[in-house]
Amino acid sequence: MRSSSDFDSFYQAPDPWGIETATRRDKALATVIGPFVEGRSALELGCGEGHLTATVFRKARSVKGIDISPLAISRATSRFIPNASFQVADFLDVSFADYDVIAAIECLYYLSPAEQEAFYRKMVSEHPGKIFILSGPIIGTNEHRTYFTHAGIEQTFARHGLSLIKWRNLNANRNAGAVATIAAAASRLPLRNKVLEMLPEKFVNQRCYVAQCPTRTNAL
Secondary structure, three states: OOOHHHHHHHOOOOOOOOHHHOHHHHHHHHHHHHHHHEOOEEEEEOOOOOHHHHHOOOOEOEEEEEEOOHHHHHHHHOOOOOOEEEEEOOOOOOOOOOOOEEEEEOOHHHOOHHHHHHHHHHHHHHOOOOEEEEEEEOOOEOOOOEOOOHHHHHHHHHHOOOEEEEEEEEEEOOOOOHHHHHHHHHOOOOOHHHHHHHOOHHHEEEEEEEEEOOOHHHOO
């Protein structure tokens, strides 16, 4: 599922994934991503309706949002975000050059394994020495699709020469049993950041990763 019509069917109803209400995740993402995009140019892949463009990327010097869904991009454009522009495109077809940061938040797992490999090869070639941000579930495969695992992300980064700078847990996996349910509830408390930091991988739903691409001379 990767065509514009596929995603337009999801966006028949606004905010199909409830992104507007995920305020805790917004804050967690902003904490990780904010320092890397502040005052810099960013390319946001799979930007959807522009909610994260307006929140997480608000301090970027400029941000270009790319999405395959014309309907999503029309809603993103209607937000009139001062530092943002938007384009309907498959992000495997756009240039990755001339940006300080490339971010793929909740989108890269829609690519097939072969397409993901093509994505990394393209990024390493066109975005040498710069910052890449990846966010998504690390729960492996479920009834919906194949996501990521922490080990898998580390292996992919290493295979393409990316250096992992930092990662952070974003939320708990409520489907991982009673302990995870308790952890999810605890993560809503004032000390939620500490709770999330201590969660073992098996109790985590989503993580955000920040990495540096290899220089062109070291690219694979």
